[in-house]
Amino acid sequence: MKVPIETKVNNKTYKLEVEARFTLLDILREELKIKSVHRGCEHGECGACTVLLSGKPVCSCLVLAPQVDGAEITTVEGLLKDKELHPLMMAFIENHAIQCGYCTPGVIMMAYYLLNNRPEFTDEELRKGIAGNLCRCTGYVHIIRAIKAAKEYKDSGNWW
Amino acid sequence: MKERERRLVSGNGFYVDDIELPNMAHCIFAGSPYAHARIKSIDASRALEVSGVLAVITGREVVELMDPLPATSNYGAIGWHWRIPKAYPLAVDKVRYQGEPVAAIIAEHPYIALDAAELIDIEFEQLPPISDVNQAMRPESPLVYEEWGDNIQVHLEFNFGDVDEAFKEADRVIRVSWHEGRVSGFPIESRGCIASYDRITGMLNMWSSTQAPFLGRQYISSALRLPTTKVRIVAADVGGAFGNKVNWWKDTVVGLGSIVTERPVKWVESKKEFFLTGAHNRDVTWDGEVAVRNDGSILGVKAKFLKDLGVEGTNRGSAAMGIIPACCSVANAYHLKGIRIEAYGVVTNKSPYCAYRGYGKDKGIKFMERIIQVVAHELELEPEQIRFRNFIQPDEFPYKQLSGYVYDSGDYPAVLGKVLELGEVSSWRQKQEQARKQGKYIGVGMAFSVEPAGVAAPHCIFGGLTQARVRITSDGLVEVENDQTEIGQGSNTTRAKVVANILGAKLDDIEVKRDSSDMPGSGVYSSRGAIYPTGALIRAATELKARVIKFASHFMNEEPAHIDINDSVIHSTKEPTKRMSLKELADCVYFHPGPRGLPQEMQAKHEVLLDVCASWFSPNTAQNPTSTYTTYCSGADVAVVEVDVETGAVSILKYAHVHDAGTLLDKDIVEGQIFGGIVQGIGEALSEELVYTRSGELLNTSYTDYVIPTAQDSPDIVIGHVETPSPFTELGQKGMGEAPIIGSKAAMINAIEDALSPFKIRITESPATRERVRKWISESQRRLIP
Numbered sequence: 001m002k003v004p005i006e007t008k009v010n011n012k013t014y015k016l017e018v019e020a021r022f023t024l025l026d027i028l029r030e031e032l033k034i035k036s037v038h039r040g041c042e043h044g045e046c047g048a049c050t051v052l053l054s055g056k057p058v059c060s061c062l063v064l065a066p067q068v069d070g071a072e073i074t075t076v077e078g079l080l081k082d083k084e085l086h087p088l089m090m091a092f093i094e095n096h097a098i099q100c101g102y103c104t105p106g107v108i109m110m111a112y113y114l115l116n117n118r119p120e121f122t123d124e125e126l127r128k129g130i131a132g133n134l135c136r137c138t139g140y141v142h143i144i145r146a147i148k149a150a151k152e153y154k155d156s157g158n159w160w
Numbered sequence: 161m162k163e164r165e166r167r168l169v170s171g172n173g174f175y176v177d178d179i180e181l182p183n184m185a186h187c188i189f190a191g192s193p194y195a196h197a198r199i200k201s202i203d204a205s206r207a208l209e210v211s212g213v214l215a216v217i218t219g220r221e222v223v224e225l226m227d228p229l230p231a232t233s234n235y236g237a238i239g240w241h242w243r244i245p246k247a248y249p250l251a252v253d254k255v256r257y258q259g260e261p262v263a264a265i266i267a268e269h270p271y272i273a274l275d276a277a278e279l280i281d282i283e284f285e286q287l288p289p290i291s292d293v294n295q296a297m298r299p300e301s302p303l304v305y306e307e308w309g310d311n312i313q314v315h316l317e318f319n320f321g322d323v324d325e326a327f328k329e330a331d332r333v334i335r336v337s338w339h340e341g342r343v344s345g346f347p348i349e350s351r352g353c354i355a356s357y358d359r360i361t362g363m364l365n366m367w368s369s370t371q372a373p374f375l376g377r378q379y380i381s382s383a384l385r386l387p388t389t390k391v392r393i394v395a396a397d398v399g400g401a402f403g404n405k406v407n408w409w410k411d412t413v414v415g416l417g418s419i420v421t422e423r424p425v426k427w428v429e430s431k432k433e434f435f436l437t438g439a440h441n442r443d444v445t446w447d448g449e450v451a452v453r454n455d456g457s458i459l460g461v462k463a464k465f466l467k468d469l470g471v472e473g474t475n476r477g478s479a480a481m482g483i484i485p486a487c488c489s490v491a492n493a494y495h496l497k498g499i500r501i502e503a504y505g506v507v508t509n510k511s512p513y514c515a516y517r518g519y520g521k522d523k524g525i526k527f528m529e530r531i532i533q534v535v536a537h538e539l540e541l542e543p544e545q546i547r548f549r550n551f552i553q554p555d556e557f558p559y560k561q562l563s564g565y566v567y568d569s570g571d572y573p574a575v576l577g578k579v580l581e582l583g584e585v586s587s588w589r590q591k592q593e594q595a596r597k598q599g600k601y602i603g604v605g606m607a608f609s610v611e612p613a614g615v616a617a618p619h620c621i622f623g624g625l626t627q628a629r630v631r632i633t634s635d636g637l638v639e640v641e642n643d644q645t646e647i648g649q650g651s652n653t654t655r656a657k658v659v660a661n662i663l664g665a666k667l668d669d670i671e672v673k674r675d676s677s678d679m680p681g682s683g684v685y686s687s688r689g690a691i692y693p694t695g696a697l698i699r700a701a702t703e704l705k706a707r708v709i710k711f712a713s714h715f716m717n718e719e720p721a722h723i724d725i726n727d728s729v730i731h732s733t734k735e736p737t738k739r740m741s742l743k744e745l746a747d748c749v750y751f752h753p754g755p756r757g758l759p760q761e762m763q764a765k766h767e768v769l770l771d772v773c774a775s776w777f778s779p780n781t782a783q784n785p786t787s788t789y790t791t792y793c794s795g796a797d798v799a800v801v802e803v804d805v806e807t808g809a810v811s812i813l814k815y816a817h818v819h820d821a822g823t824l825l826d827k828d829i830v831e832g833q834i835f836g837g838i839v840q841g842i843g844e845a846l847s848e849e850l851v852y853t854r855s856g857e858l859l860n861t862s863y864t865d866y867v868i869p870t871a872q873d874s875p876d877i878v879i880g881h882v883e884t885p886s887p888f889t890e891l892g893q894k895g896m897g898e899a900p901i902i903g904s905k906a907a908m909i910n911a912i913e914d915a916l917s918p919f920k921i922r923i924t925e926s927p928a929t930r931e932r933v934r935k936w937i938s939e940s941q942r943r944l945i946p
Binding site: 035037042075096131132134139 | 166170171397428647650832834836862864870871
């Protein structure tokens, strides 16, 4: 069974007819070819498919197609400005926070949400904030460093 | 620079799941619900009626269309007790573990394949399952492979030094037992591949999430009865591997699916399937005695070592072989007089065993680090005193260990000394005393690991193959290729840096090519990247530089001895104005004037290209055939924990690590490996365990119940380095990446035991889950308060 949906992804509006059992993850990867959204566990456990759904971070594998109708979605592709990397992405590169890279887009979206919604945070709060995003390579040390460096970019006005 | 990272951070990955080929179909595996059962019949007709289903492959088809899976190591050939079953990637007559693939469904969409999987009618006749290794060893046990007559796949005895003399000289003999739960890496990206068969050329092209495309080609072509020349595998971006992706048994079915349907076929493994059929590891038990003197000298170890291989340890992964480094690593960093180990690799109705970070060496080292803790406790000494007393000293290198491994270099006292300082051990011990008065249980634990790296073993796929190719292109850039597959360990960056430094080229001028089966080499595992592939790369780049200088000498009219290269510009060291760029030289060599303009002597030798291939073999293994490994980096860990005795929860108050990886090729990358490994080891110590029921059912098949550490569970880590260059590698670098997962697990367990010392608890099993910690405490309370 197919359902019609209208959704805005990275500021572009799409009218789609998709299988009702498709998840937002399927729609993004298969219909819109947005490959940054990674299939990790498909159970909402690993956070590799994290996107912003109307401003809030969600595991896109847990959102069904009809729920996407009328929603606005942001993925890492939506953070690029004329293909220029977002300062948050630069902070990840500069701090060696990317190893295999599979969890990275999900962590970036979660960190983007946290940085935009919390003016200040302790290390402990930051660790709690990204606890829904599993990473098997980094031990999180460089990821924490990168997000803290990104906060400095944000505080100094290097942000969008 | 950092091109790969720029790609990955912005959603431009090339992971298997990202690749779409025209007309591509999808493969799903259907697994057995039972751990041990005879297959009486399979009827796929209802599944085949589903619209969009292209083919269903079962055991019947694989027996007809493929050869059995090849063994990855075979020591039966040299007379050892080493059995190799006849194994296919899909169950043929019976299933031997829960989740064992019984059928592969190829369909237009994965969801259609999943629908169809439910319609395959299979009649099973259940057999008694064996999920316990001790039960499996009893003569009356049900058999996993009836043709063997028992369940012992491998039985080996290791005799190093003079163990009888060691026990004769001992003041005391202390018993030590230690069991490690079954765990694995389970990277966030599961396994997967795409196969695309061309009937006209007979060529099978594959893209795979693999650590070793060249070995994969060997394996897949053998199983599918294809010449190796007709299989080509390109390594896609790999979303984490940790040893779990040095196996290709399921890939063979995907290849067969493409041959049968004549369509490109993609398989992306679900997480549940990865847990159920994945590469499992650890699950070992040591039962031993250690001979000591009262001054803390460790003289000898006698032990029985049991390894639960699951269904088998050779065909679906290289697992049985891990017993060898496990037993050879027991002596670790210490002088001992003798070691005797009787080792068994036993089959049970559990998922196949394969590599996971540490492979086998981890098991011996952790056993020794538990021994040190127990001995220290028994002799009422601090554990670091035992280590300092028994350490191999800095002036003893190269040091031939009892096992025959020849340790290259090191300064173990310096490494341990530094970590005691960074971990603030003496101040934590004072706090520990005060805390106990307030009913708080703080513990200080430590571990020391000597990690054998860079393997070249005979009669297996891990023989030490490598090749590198470095060339200067016609426009003066540098192309680099070897078997150092990028799996997230940063090999693209280190390769570019190594070559840029040798050639004097700009880092931005280096292009590291994607690894494929075109390049002979064993790939990346066992921390070999910095040894074998890097060794080949250094040789190729060094020879290429000599050739560049020879050609430049001709075109610049300068003596070779006075030519140097910096920032991709060749210049005379005598007359700095005499210079040409690599681009200008390349244009001379390739086209203007081209080979005709080269000196006659070079033409006569056919040396007319800026393109060099080289291989490499370990000088350590060459000089010392008993030294299967090349370098032996060392690491020391200090963990300070607090145990909540009411809930059994363990929190980490301090974590410090000091590492000696020889000359550091890239500090960020080395530290990334260390941090990641430590946190994986903490997961193993506290929460990770694959739990099988008595009926052989795996209880945890997701990250919800197989709990890997989150950012919240992971500590800040203080890190330090000691650099003792290896004499066996070109730059003094050592392979690294496994010591941290080994040391952190042992340090955590030792810290928990130290915290619980008022309860007189001797930890003999891991992980130390909250339930287990509570169980230990309540058992101890019953024991202490009758």
